Amino acid sequence: MNSPSLLSHSAIQQRLDELLEVEFSFRDTEAPARAIAQLPAQRQHYLISWIERIASTHVELGFQVACNSVAAEALMTTDVFEAWIFHAMDSYDVEGLRPALLVIEQYQQFASQQQARLQGALLQDHEGVLQRFLQGLSGRSLKLAASETIYTDTETLYLPPMQSLLSTPEQNFHLYKVTTALLWAQIQFGSFRALRTVEAPTAEFIQLFHALESLRLETCLQRELPGLHRVLQQIKTVADETELDATWLEFRQQLANPGFSAMDTVILAQRELDRLKPIPLNCYQGQINFEAVTACMNARIEKEKARFKVGLNTLLEELNKSNSEPPPSDKRFTKQQEANPSTSEGVQIEILLDDMPAPLPDNMQSLKRSILLDFGDIPDEYLQAAGPGDYDAKLLHDQTRDAEDVWQGSYHEEGAYLYDEWDFQRRHYRKNWCAVRERAVKPLHDDFVEKTLDKYHGLIKHLRKTFEALRHENRLLKRQPEGDDVDIDALVEALADAHLGFEMTDRLLTKMQRNERNIAVIFMVDMSGSTKGWINDAERESLLLLCEALESLGDRYAIYGFSGMTRKRCELFPIKHFEESYDTTIRARISGIEPQDYTRMGFAIRHLTQVLQKTDAKTRILITLSDGKPDDYDSYRGEYGIEDTRRALIEARRGGIHPYCITIDEEARDYLPHLYGPAAYSVISDVRSLPLKVSDIYRRLTT
Amino acid sequence: MRTFRLDEYRIEDEPYYEATGDEITLFEAAYNNQLPILLKGPTGCGKTRFMEYMAWRLQRPLITVSCHDDLTASDLVGRYLIKGGETVWIDGPLTQAVKAGGICYLDEIVEARKDTMVVIHPLADDRRVLPIEKLGTLIEADPEFAIAISYNPGYQSVLKDLKQSTRQRFVALEFGYPKPELEITIVARESGLDRALATQLVKFAGMTRNLKGSGLEEGASTRLLVHAAKLMAAGVPPVSACQSAVAQALTDDPEMLASVNELSSSLF
Numbered sequence: 001m002n003s004p005s006l007l008s009h010s011a012i013q014q015r016l017d018e019l020l021e022v023e024f025s026f027r028d029t030e031a032p033a034r035a036i037a038q039l040p041a042q043r044q045h046y047l048i049s050w051i052e053r054i055a056s057t058h059v060e061l062g063f064q065v066a067c068n069s070v071a072a073e074a075l076m077t078t079d080v081f082e083a084w085i086f087h088a089m090d091s092y093d094v095e096g097l098r099p100a101l102l103v104i105e106q107y108q109q110f111a112s113q114q115q116a117r118l119q120g121a122l123l124q125d126h127e128g129v130l131q132r133f134l135q136g137l138s139g140r141s142l143k144l145a146a147s148e149t150i151y152t153d154t155e156t157l158y159l160p161p162m163q164s165l166l167s168t169p170e171q172n173f174h175l176y177k178v179t180t181a182l183l184w185a186q187i188q189f190g191s192f193r194a195l196r197t198v199e200a201p202t203a204e205f206i207q208l209f210h211a212l213e214s215l216r217l218e219t220c221l222q223r224e225l226p227g228l229h230r231v232l233q234q235i236k237t238v239a240d241e242t243e244l245d246a247t248w249l250e251f252r253q254q255l256a257n258p259g260f261s262a263m264d265t266v267i268l269a270q271r272e273l274d275r276l277k278p279i280p281l282n283c284y285q286g287q288i289n290f291e292a293v294t295a296c297m298n299a300r301i302e303k304e305k306a307r308f309k310v311g312l313n314t315l316l317e318e319l320n321k322s323n324s325e326p327p328p329s330d331k332r333f334t335k336q337q338e339a340n341p342s343t344s345e346g347v348q349i350e351i352l353l354d355d356m357p358a359p360l361p362d363n364m365q366s367l368k369r370s371i372l373l374d375f376g377d378i379p380d381e382y383l384q385a386a387g388p389g390d391y392d393a394k395l396l397h398d399q400t401r402d403a404e405d406v407w408q409g410s411y412h413e414e415g416a417y418l419y420d421e422w423d424f425q426r427r428h429y430r431k432n433w434c435a436v437r438e439r440a441v442k443p444l445h446d447d448f449v450e451k452t453l454d455k456y457h458g459l460i461k462h463l464r465k466t467f468e469a470l471r472h473e474n475r476l477l478k479r480q481p482e483g484d485d486v487d488i489d490a491l492v493e494a495l496a497d498a499h500l501g502f503e504m505t506d507r508l509l510t511k512m513q514r515n516e517r518n519i520a521v522i523f524m525v526d527m528s529g530s531t532k533g534w535i536n537d538a539e540r541e542s543l544l545l546l547c548e549a550l551e552s553l554g555d556r557y558a559i560y561g562f563s564g565m566t567r568k569r570c571e572l573f574p575i576k577h578f579e580e581s582y583d584t585t586i587r588a589r590i591s592g593i594e595p596q597d598y599t600r601m602g603f604a605i606r607h608l609t610q611v612l613q614k615t616d617a618k619t620r621i622l623i624t625l626s627d628g629k630p631d632d633y634d635s636y637r638g639e640y641g642i643e644d645t646r647r648a649l650i651e652a653r654r655g656g657i658h659p660y661c662i663t664i665d666e667e668a669r670d671y672l673p674h675l676y677g678p679a680a681y682s683v684i685s686d687v688r689s690l691p692l693k694v695s696d697i698y699r700r701l702t703t
Numbered sequence: 704m705r706t707f708r709l710d711e712y713r714i715e716d717e718p719y720y721e722a723t724g725d726e727i728t729l730f731e732a733a734y735n736n737q738l739p740i741l742l743k744g745p746t747g748c749g750k751t752r753f754m755e756y757m758a759w760r761l762q763r764p765l766i767t768v769s770c771h772d773d774l775t776a777s778d779l780v781g782r783y784l785i786k787g788g789e790t791v792w793i794d795g796p797l798t799q800a801v802k803a804g805g806i807c808y809l810d811e812i813v814e815a816r817k818d819t820m821v822v823i824h825p826l827a828d829d830r831r832v833l834p835i836e837k838l839g840t841l842i843e844a845d846p847e848f849a850i851a852i853s854y855n856p857g858y859q860s861v862l863k864d865l866k867q868s869t870r871q872r873f874v875a876l877e878f879g880y881p882k883p884e885l886e887i888t889i890v891a892r893e894s895g896l897d898r899a900l901a902t903q904l905v906k907f908a909g910m911t912r913n914l915k916g917s918g919l920e921e922g923a924s925t926r927l928l929v930h931a932a933k934l935m936a937a938g939v940p941p942v943s944a945c946q947s948a949v950a951q952a953l954t955d956d957p958e959m960l961a962s963v964n965e966l967s968s969s970l971f
Binding site: 128129130131132133135136137138141177181225226227228231483484485486491495498504508509512 | 775776777782783785788790837910911913914917918942958959961962963965966967968969970971
């Protein structure tokens with residue numbers, strides 16, 4: 001490669017003017033151009049290419065980077081410099097222009113924090129491991145979230161986004177782990193249960209209680225998780241925590257008694273409140289946020305009480321269904337307590353129905369565990385079964401917001417799947433860019449299905465036949481060394497051979513070889529506005545025919561429609577899930593396919609790739625039915641849309657999926673080979689022949 | 704080394720088995736009434752061991768067939784072979800059991816091809832006969848003959864489900880992982896590991912079972928625990944034993960592996 005030539009000051013300024021649209025603004029590129037001109041050729045080109053990339057996201061960002069790039073680059077290594085720019089672009093994507101400009105402006109701070117980043121551990125990186133670690137420990141699903149202060153509200157553990165107190169990433173990860181375990185221990189070993197018995201605790205009291213309770217919890221961990229406790233000790237040494245003085249050592253001695261519970265800590269704290277100053281927190285300890293705990297626990301207790309009582313009622317009803325006697329009013333739930341040292345509460349509670357153990361379903365078992373954690377017991381009033389009518393439905397079921405509501409207000413990302421999107425100019429992903437949601441298709445019971453089945457009566461019959469022929473291609477293999485039956489022809493020949501003095505072959509059996517099809521396919525149907533009219537009709541007809549044909553074939557298949565309007569509203573319309581069987585509802589859904597908005601494709605491919613990957617089929621196919629180029633209301637058009645779609649398809653192929661595209665766009669030959677590869681698409685020139693072609697293409701594709 | 708014919712082999716020493724409920728009485732009652740038996744339960748919870756134990760208790764030969772997706776009806780019933788220019792019929796394991804009055808145990812029956820399952824239908828109802836198409840004969844089962852199949856309902860795949868026509872012929876015994884106390888005893892007894900460490904191991908198993916459904920298909924089975932315990936008893940440090948015998952056996956997902964390893968290193 002030729003080394004790039006050195007650019008003059010004016011050449012640089014001209015290039016920057018172009019990139020940063022100086023004509024239309026008051027930006028002055030004189031200073032940055034001068035600074036860049038001082039650099040050797042290679043670095044000049046390097047910087048200008050980065051300014052170009054970031055200017056494609058936002059011109060102002062590009063300009064600010066241009067102004068700061070020389071100074072910033074001098075401070076940072078290449079990796080850090082690039083991380084800085086990506087961080088700025090991510091901030092722009094997530095929070096907008098101002099925070100992004102702030103990131104660029106504070107490049108010095110970024111450079112100095114980089115050291116911390118190198119030795120620190122990020123919650124983001126370890127969240128998955130910690131989350132499962134926690135799930136394994138507790139069985140109750142606790143969430144993790146980032147926050148500057150460390151605490152738990154008994155349902156979510158709040159941890160700092162970055163931990164860089166210790167000198168290596170590994171140690172910092174251990175710090176995360178120990179913190180997580182201690183917060184978990186607060187919930188598990190009843191700290192909050194005890195604290196809630198104190199009426200209106202003062203801040204001083206909570207502090208002292210926390211300090212004492214932490215000592216107790218550490219000894220609990222030592223008993224329960226000795227390995228973790230060793231790590232905790234190591235951290236103490238590394239972080240150079242101060243040793244306890246004699247008074248506190250004595251307390252620790254007391255608290256280490258296995259018979260000592262959180263209630264005893266409360267009593268101890270009450271006794272010592274005026275005499276004892278709490279010791280400062282260790283680096284791995286969180287705080288107690290009593291308001292958060294109270295709010296969270298109250299809400300949960302109310303909810304779980306309702307659910308538990310209604311659950312018992314359902315249980316009763318089910319039991320009554322299976323045997324009519326004795327009458328339900330005589331049945332009573334009672335509980336039986338058994339000491340069981342292997343559980344953390346020290347007791348095991350069995351729910352009895354008329355003195356016989358009641359068969360609690362799994363969800364009731366976990367409710368029981370959760371209630372037990374909050375109370376250390378199952379309160380008697382919980383044992384009275386209650387009908388669902390006695391409670392507000394809100395308590396009984398987790399609220400799911402209606403998809404329509406979500407788009408209004410600022411909830412677009414709540415509960416949505418988030419997918420990255422490829423920005424070809426930036427040559428990088430935009431993180432969590434698309435908010436994807438599955439929305440139900442309203443089944444439409446009209447005469448469409450009947451009409452279509454009637455119209456294509458002959459074709460359907462033909463399709464069924466051809467597809468049936470594909471189903472089991474059983475072949476009888478002859479002359480096999482092993483098999484189920486004797487191959488008489490081979491045997492006769494072999495005996496003749498033997499008579500003539502030749503060696504007799506052992507390939508004398510026949511064997512039935514079954515080629516079982518193991519295919520899962522998703523049809524991804526364009527539901528953009530442009531399909532309105534006969535394209536939509538042709539699509540619906542094709543799907544119906546395809547379903548009829550596929551039913552006789554026995555392949556697993558699913559159908560999803562897709563459409564989108566900006567990245568915040570990417571929608572998938574499940575028409576048929578894999579596990580659903582083809583029936584009148586599915587037919588009515590096909591009939592109910594309506595054109596929606598635009599054609600954003602990347603998210604649909606990414607989401608359906610994940611759906612396909614969950615199946616265990618040997619061959620996984622993703623077939624797109626579309627009517628044109630990827631296109632959306634925001635910048636998702638032209639090259640951007642095509643490049644993102646291409647990237648999504650590459651990801652799909654990497655995940656072992658075969659994408660294929662059937663389109664009616666006459667110009668598709670210009671861009672489809674670039675997206676799907678030269679042999680993985682079909683262009684159908686006559687829309688009306690789509691129903692005929694789709695099944696045919698599918699048949700060819702899978703044989 | 705000794706070689707036995709399938710239908711002559713008797714288990715001589717009592718296999719170690721701890722009852723978790725009334726499964727032994729149930730099995731005996733079903734056996735005495737000539738009812739076929741279906742064992743349900745996750746992998747490694749002791750189904751096969753239970754069969755060995757029952758075969759020993761009833762003093763019948765136990766013929767186990769591990770089903771795989773290429774297992775054909777001929778593999779069970781029998782086939783013609785050619786010996787020196789003559790065709791010779793060879794009984795399959797099922798036929799051997801039917802004739803000798805043994806217990807035929809088809810392990811993981813759902814793995815076998817669909818047509819294989821139909822072969823056992825006439826044996827699994829009150830007819831108790833085995834038609835052999837290729838010979839044009841029908842064999843009446845010996846009164847002592849019993850058929851048992853096992854099945855893991857944990858597999859979520861639709862393809863691997865038992866047909867109603869099959870499952871409704873059987874008396875079903877459900878197996879789960881034993882209660883902690885019992886599991887500790889089993890692990891300690893099978894491996895010779897001391898009770899304290901066995902207790903920790905069982906606790907670890909409980910943790911992995913908590914993860915079922917959130918990334919793990921199954922939690923650690925009792926069999927895996929026994930493996931880990933044997934390694935530990937042989938002097939392997941607990942954390943590495945758990946890593947090799949449990950974590951790696953459960954999953955290939957690196958993040959999941961890391962989580963499971965964090966759990967074991969916290970415990971030991």
